[in-house]
Amino acid sequence: MGRRLRHLRKERDLTLAQVAEQSGVAASQLSLLENGKREAKLSTLQRIARVYGATLDDLTAPVPSRRAQLEIELEHYMNSPLARAKGLPTVRISPRMSMDVLEALVGLHHELARDAAERVATPEEARRANAQLRDEMRARDNYYGELEAEAAKLLKRVGYVSGPLSQHLIGEMTEHLGFSLYHASDLPHSTRSVTDLKNMRIYLPATLGDHDPKSVLLQALGHHILGHTPPTNYGDFLRQRVETNYFAAALMMPEEPAVRFLREAKGRRELAAEDLRDNFAVSYEAACHRFTNFATQHLDIQVHFQRVHESGVIYKAYENDGVMFPKDNLGAIEGQPVCRYWTSRQVFDVADKFNAFDQYTDTPTGTFWCSARVDRAGASGAFSTSIGVPYRDSKWFRGRDTKEHSVSKCPDESCCRRAPAGLTQRWSAYAWPSARTHAHLLAALPPGTFPGVDDAEVYQFLDSRSGEKES
Known part of the structure; x- marks a missing residue:
């Protein structure tokens, strides 16, 4: 919102002092709001909106200018988990920063994010991450109290009492969390479910084959409840899978x-x-x-x-x-x-x-x-x-x-x-089996934010379904 407030002020060619004089809001407070260091009260926003001749919706609408968009995008990148994990320094975004510098910084962050998203998850990386995660699970005796607590809270909200978790209660959970459920016969082949966070929809395949449909849906809800963000490495991806599997089990077997x-x-x-x-x-x-x-x-x-x-x-x-x-x-x-x-x-x-x-x-x-x-x-x-x-x-x-x-x-x-020594002696020089190669052991997983999932296929699927009615 700070970037939007600055954009509206610059668009009207006003200084902080002029806005302060007309709105009765101190210039220092306006500066803090524009820099995102203070949250605005509704009454303060109303006073600022009157000075700009704007509505509250205008203050929260997307910023149209290229510069404002770059400033918002750069701030998002600098505060991202990836930037923090890499230990990247933040820079102060000031009005004097040139467009060339803004474009360059956003471009560099974008390429870094793209490279991380399209990392190659090799079998070696997967095995190493799996071993590290298992060590943690062993240290905790495979018990995650925080996930049990989250599941218990959700079960209480929908009135679970005992026995198997019914389809009706799962439906109430889905509705309580603001999602609607859709079944699709053309779900991307590399996925068990797809969640559309823009329209709050969860897509499941028309037939789930070997997977328990209740578990697949509850795992999708788990990503949302547990606040998961796109994984930054293969270990993060595996950890999220473990957590959502655990969470779904904690709902089905409280x-x-x-x-x-x-x-x-x-x-x-x-x-x-x-x-x-x-x-x-x-x-x-x-x-x-x-x-x-x-x-x-x-x-x-x-x-x-x-x-x-x-x-x-x-x-x-x-x-x-x-x-x-x-x-x-x-x-x-x-x-x-x-x-x-x-x-x-x-x-x-x-x-x-x-x-x-x-x-x-x-x-x-x-x-x-x-x-x-x-x-x-x-x-x-x-x-x-x-x-x-x-x-x-x-x-x-x-x-x-x-x-x-x-x-x-x-x-x-x-x-x-x-093999026993006798068999080895009789056949070692004469046996030549044709091995069945497990291709997944040799090939890297397809690139994408989520290892093994084709991002383009998922985005095309969501785009084609954007106007669909609930099933």
């Missing part, structure tokens, strides 16, 4: 009733992720994730979690119980092959896919009890989801009486990563 449910189950020695799943009508994977939020904080149980592809590759993992996950030289777990003797691999060979598969596994860091299930994720294939605890805590879980037992010597290569 802390107070979920912890009460789990404590009662622990008292009966009947803890089971599938019971949490059924009680709140969520997926098994979501229930296992949520269990890790509460296990240490509220149940005094260390725990680990895995999401493993049928190929044996770890897609997601968390641990604070001492289990030894395979890691690369950057400390990343995702993308590493898991031992074939662990529960998360053994479950793929079990005929009974209806009931949970429970197993004890002896490892170099101790014996762990784990429970796993398999589900299919469309064209991506089958995945196992498992949670596990040290042997001493298995007494709290249903399935502790399993007779299944295996031994893993990993990371010793003789366990399952190196």
Whole structure:
């Protein structure tokens, strides 16, 4: 607003002293308002507007002059998270600053922002950021009290009492936050949802495939409630994903009733992720994730979690119980092959896919009890989801009486990563397999503000939908 006030004064060829004399507002106060160092009262703005022969709308309307626009843009850039992260100095924007200098500074900031937005998120960068984030999650026992509090406030506003979060209450949340919901059959292929902050719309695909529609919508709302700004690096992007996933889970499985449910189950020695799943009508994977939020904080149980592809590759993992996950030289777990003797691999060979598969596994860091299930994720294939605890805590879980037992010597290569000597001798000189290349491991993610998302495609989609009525 300060820039607009200055523009209106300059447009009328008035000095601060002249405006002060006519409005009764001190020149020093007018200067503070124009420099953005003081917020104006409504009565003050009305007095200034009368001097300029303008309305309050004029004082808040977009500034038409090129110079005023550049001043506003430069101030925005200098106060941006990117500029602060880079430690860039700010400059005083004065009337004596030439247009050439303004144009140059805005141009430099614009190119810096564009370069950051189009950064190349390499697999190495992603793994490093993932490892750093997991260290933080382990330090917090995967419990984020501030996110629980935000979810609790929103649930209270819409009158949630207990049980699964209904579609009706989710609709009330969406409306309460000022959004309207649209379904689109042509949503950009690289997105699960698109939020139009200009028109306060959330676009979801007409069919969500493998994703829980409630979770996708709640994650979109989470970005808004948690005040997320465009990520400045890949670590920031991952952190936001973790926070919105956590926030959505905290809405679908609220802390107070979920912890009460789990404590009662622990008292009966009947803890089971599938019971949490059924009680709140969520997926098994979501229930296992949520269990890790509460296990240490509220149940005094260390725990680990895995999401493993049928190929044996770890897609997601968390641990604070001492289990030894395979890691690369950057400390990343995702993308590493898991031992074939662990529960998360053994479950793929079990005929009974209806009931949970429970197993004890002896490892170099101790014996762990784990429970796993398999589900299919469309064209991506089958995945196992498992949670596990040290042997001493298995007494709290249903399935502790399993007779299944295996031994893993990993990371010793003789366990399952190196073929027996006899096989190696017979075939090493004659085998030439044609490898199935995972292109995503070689290629950088497409450039864009949000890694993997085509900005141009998103902007074109929003532009084509700007006049659409709510679905």
